Amino acid sequence: MQHSIDQLSSSKCFGATVERYSHVSPTLGNTLAKFHVIVPPQIKHRKVPVLYFLAGLTCNDETFVLYSGAQRYAAFYGILVVCPDTSPRDTGIEGEDREYNFGSSAGFYVNATTHPWNKYYHMFDYVTKELPQVIYSNFNVDSNRQSIFGHSMGGHGALICALKNPTQYLSVSAFAPVSNPVNCSFGRKCLRGYLGNDKESWKQYDATELIRENGPQFPDILIDQGTLDPFLKDQLLVENFQKACQSVGQNLTLRMQQDYDHEYNFISTFIHDHFAYHNLALSQKPNASI
Amino acid sequence: MQHSIDQLSSSKCFGATVERYSHVSPTLGNTLAKFHVIVPPQIKHRKVPVLYFLAGLTCNDETFVLYSGAQRYAAFYGILVVCPDTSPRDTGIEGEDREYNFGSSAGFYVNATTHPWNKYYHMFDYVTKELPQVIYSNFNVDSNRQSIFGHSMGGHGALICALKNPTQYLSVSAFAPVSNPVNCSFGRKCLRGYLGNDKESWKQYDATELIRENGPQFPDILIDQGTLDPFLKDQLLVENFQKACQSVGQNLTLRMQQDYDHEYNFISTFIHDHFAYHNLALSQKPNASI
Structure with missing residues (x-):
């Protein structure tokens, strides 16, 4: 299958290049999807691993490369970083841009089942299926070595993509x-809006529920959390995830970072x-003992 | 003299804090001026040196702290970084926001002499006189140790502030x-607009002219320049500055960075x-040999 992409920009940073692309996405109802990649210099000489970053509410595919400083580390470790958008765009759904916490820039990394969102809003399949194929088809990467991380809504996205x-x-x-x-108002708003009123269906996209249901899935999970984060108590509920991990024996490295927002x-x-x-995990040779 | 400031925000980063302030600026016609500082953790224990960063066209006092990654190095070296705005704001001058390359966000770091700009647009005095006093009055800094740098229009600003x-x-x-x-269209537009038609008056704010006129002023000057910078040939003219430095014996470390924009x-x-x-220079003890 062809996965043709159009390059929109390229800019050198720390010896890597920050590149933006667009492509027509069947998974997202044939809308035009954009993504950023940080392409490390090592890619000229060997297949490199891939690290996906999922951004948060109100962000887009550019946010992470503008503000995170990731370029330096992508170049140092030789990892291709992929930053998808946070939702489909310009679907034509009435009111898609109306709210900051539902619709565009708030795709919540689920596959919507409710009309009219179910025609376009399949961010879970886009991130876990279509986009990886696009990356493998167009960049010199090792498809056996990929990891994922994210922030806020995108931290949720990373956890559910990995746990599922x-x-x-x-x-x-x-x-x-x-x-x-x-169990938080932002989450319930998105889950109800994209999946309907059956709360049982929401649990498949809840990291805490997935850990409870499926047990430990990774040798470890790393979470950083600022203690001055205004969303910590009401929306993020990381202590619920921590308890679920403890209850099933999933190792979790949860670092409460004093006075960070x-x-x-x-x-x-x-x-x-x-x-x-991630570099530690991505540097393991799969089946190295064989 | 009192220099009272109001804190607008504070956010921890790399152990430093990124803080935004506003104050009424007499130098800028009693408009409300904003600035950012990166406050290193060392300031709790000793007076720290100060490094001013002047931003470019279309930027404001926040741009540098959002995109540069400077927080890490301010914290590491123990330097207070100060980022002023690029012009007065909300002066009430008709059309001040109309053009991206003149008026607000394009103060060009000069003292305007033409009406109506001369009532507010004194960015040279603001950066070199008022703002340092504001900093000394409110932060635990060593007023004998300050340096300056900048980008694009702000690189011009840093050079003229230092050379004057x-x-x-x-x-x-x-x-x-x-x-x-x-000798460039952007520069001439600002110099004519803020200083009038007398081209002789423009030279006092031209780094190349100042070097030619006054001779070497610093042990060295550092400039980084990307070779893919679209403004290099027509607007930046760094080779003219290089020639002037060579002609008077001013050491210049000009690094042409391949393929950067x-x-x-x-x-x-x-x-x-x-x-x-800058840390090398700021770490020298003034009059250390006495």
Whole structure:
């Protein structure tokens, strides 16, 4: 299958290049999807691993490369970083841009089942299926070595993508993730809007529920969380995820970062730790003992 | 003299804090001026040196802290970084926001003499006189140790602030500076607009003219310039500055950075080098031999 993409921009940074692309996405109802990649210099000489970053509410595919400082570490470790958008765009659905926490820029990384969103809003399949194929078809990457991380709504996205596909990703981490969306107002708004009123159907996209249901899936999960994050108590509920991990024996490295907030001053401070964490997993040779 | 300031925000990053303030500025016609500071953790224990960053066209006081990654290095070296705005704001001058390259966000770091700009647009005095006093009055800094750098229009600003006040700054550097504004269309537009038609008056704010006129002023000047910068040939004219430095014996470290462009992917790649450069100068004890 062809996965043709159009390059929109390219800019050198730390010896890597920051590149933006668009492509028509069948998974997203044939809308035009954009993504950013940070292409490390090592890709000229060998297949490199892939690390997906899922951004948060109100962000798009550019946010992470503008604010995180990830370029330095992508170049250093030789990892291709892929940043998808946070929702389909310009679907024509009336009111898709009306609310900051539902519709465009708030796709919540689920496959919508309710009309009219179910025609376009399949961000879960886009991130876990279509986009990886687009990347494999167009970049010199090792499809056996991919990991995923994200921030806030995108931290939720990273956790559910990994927990629902534990063999696809070698590691998962998150910054201030929405950790138990069935129990917070933002999560319930998106889950009801995209999936309808059957609350049982929401649980398939809830990291805390998935851990409880399926048990441990990774040797470890890394989460950084700022103690001054204004969303911590009511929306993120990371302690619920922590309890679920403890109850099933899933190792979780939860670091409460004193006096840090929710935004990119927080993320950029700890981004190197996350690269080092994923690099360890991505550097393992699959089936190395054979 | 009191220099009272109001804190607008604070956010922790790399152990430093990124803080935004506003104050009524007499130099800027009693308009409300905003600035950002990156406050390093060392300030709790000792007076720290100060490094001013002047931003470019269309930017404001927040741009540098959002995109440069400077927080990491401010915290590491223990330097207070100060980021003023690029012009007065909300003066009430008709059309001040109309053009991207004149008026608001394009103050060009001069003292305007033409009506109506001369009532407010005194960015040169603001950056070199009022703002340092505001900083000394409100932060635990060493007023004998300050340096300056900037980008594009702000690279021009840093060069003229330093070359016109060589005893005030211990070092100066720039990213892709407007180096000879009397000879480029953007520079001439601002110089004519703020200073009038007398071209002789423009030369006092032209780094290339100042070097030619006054001779060498610093042990060295550091400039980074991307070779894919679209403004290099017509607007920045760094080779004119280089020739002037050569003609008077001013040491200049001009690094042409292969395939880098004009924006923050370029700046963030080399920002550490500039911090290391300024840190060397700022670490000298003034009159150490006495």
